[in-house]
Amino acid sequence: MSTALAQAVPVDERATLLALARADARRYARHPLFVVPCAILVVALVVGVAQQEGGGTNPLIGTMTIAFLLGVFGFVVAHRLTTSLLRTRELAGTVPVGQQERTLALCLACLVPAAVGLVLAGVIVIENTLWPPDGVPSDLPVTWFGDYPASDVIATLLAAGPVAALGGPLLGVAVARWAPFRGSALLGVVALVVATAMTGSDEPGGAERMVSAWPILVDEHTVDDNVVSTTFVTGIEPLWALGWVLCLCGLAVVAALLRDPGHRRQLLVAGGALTVAAAVCFLLARP
């Protein structure tokens, strides 16, 4: 910048970070692998409204859709956004904003799917308030307000929906920073889905589900292959499970930022604190 111009435009690193995060958020919001899943989710919600039903006996089923369409696909979107600038690394390597700041901006951009997930979770609440779910027969419990404490329902809604929509993309950023080769996105998605499916496929009530990055907190009970009732998994506290997945999100951010030198001490301290917090949440979630 010319001397005169440099004086006229003082460097504000915080403002730069926010401007970069906004630009990355726009890139995220326009990515086809985000737009298409969003469209599918909106159609699903509209159909739900048209048919005047919420989530049937399992009102939390919508969160699984959010987690899959925004979390898993978000992993790929974030991975691609992170690696996309590798094509122009010669240019990007000679700008004053460093790679660590760029990674942080991408992590902030991952709030886009989280915000969409939050809105969709809100719509699920509204739908199920209008058309309350019932077990079959109606005295059987379902994982919803009334049958269970509000704190459990809200914690589960958040953990399984918006937080998953945040965690998938954050993991995508971390994987892209540490393994920036083309196939790592696919490998990461497969690993994520397989790990979740394996830990989620245990017997009803199995507390092993907590090991997963996306703990399935609901058990479905069937009669003749028809779901008649849903209950929260015995032995898992949803509120602490929410804390566990939030800590995992924070650890993904720290892992992504640790790829570059700079702020190493602060990051290691933050990583240590988050690891302790995650361990506490994990243990308290399984009383």
Next chain:
Amino acid sequence: MNTVTLTEVGKSFGRTDALADVSLTLAPGITGLLGPNGAGKTTMLRILATALAADRGTVSVLGENPGTPSGRTEVRRRLGYVPQETGFPRGFTVFSFIDYMAILKNWSDPTRRHAEVRRMVDLVGLSDVAPKRVAALSGGQRRRVVLAQAMLGEPDLLVLDEPTTGLDPAQRGRLRDVLGRAGETATVLISTHQTADVAALCERVVVLDGGRILFDGTVVELVRQAEGRVWLAQERHPAARHAWRTGSGRIRNVGDPPPDVDLIEPDLEDAYLLLVGEAGSDSALEAVS
């Protein structure tokens, strides 16, 4: 006042010395960097652009030491760089790519940033394609996109590695105009194989070969070295180091002329060919001896 000072700067890749203890100073104005492939031009430019660290010697750019993180950041704030080759991230339009690069150069205020990006897009003649995706542009247009991001904010130092590659004559003319204006206040270093661009733009020329500086002076001084060594003839002369058929059908010979030949005014290319050719011969002789 010098803006760039290289003192005995060396850079090696394995056993190859890309730069061998080069000393050079640059002041505001346009300097051309010539040299054959593998001469060390790109290595020198990358060191100045903070993309690469020197192995030996001292580097001072705009009064800063790019060897330190803070010095590097400060240089980058006042630097415009066009690398030899660059890709583009998918999905970016011309405007959005330059805008993104502007953010990476600390232009955080959107109003001022967008105004500056529009100014740059106009400057390089890409206004018509500003909403188009970069992937849909021609090679010359993409080159101008890279140039536009380099010129953001009127940097104090412009480091341009073959900026005219892929540009048609009209675009090159426009680029010369743009760079000529930039060179009035900034230090501009252009590496190129186009001697015509150097002759048209640069006050000073540096010729590199084998990682060493062969010549450092004005364009006129370099051309003067070739006076009396270029002639036209009907045939290729054995004493000519370089010879080619011109549009008139006569052969332009460059080298040590025999007596009674039709000497003509040399141009920069003749002088460059003689300089690099002789350096190559000297090196070969040294190797033999």
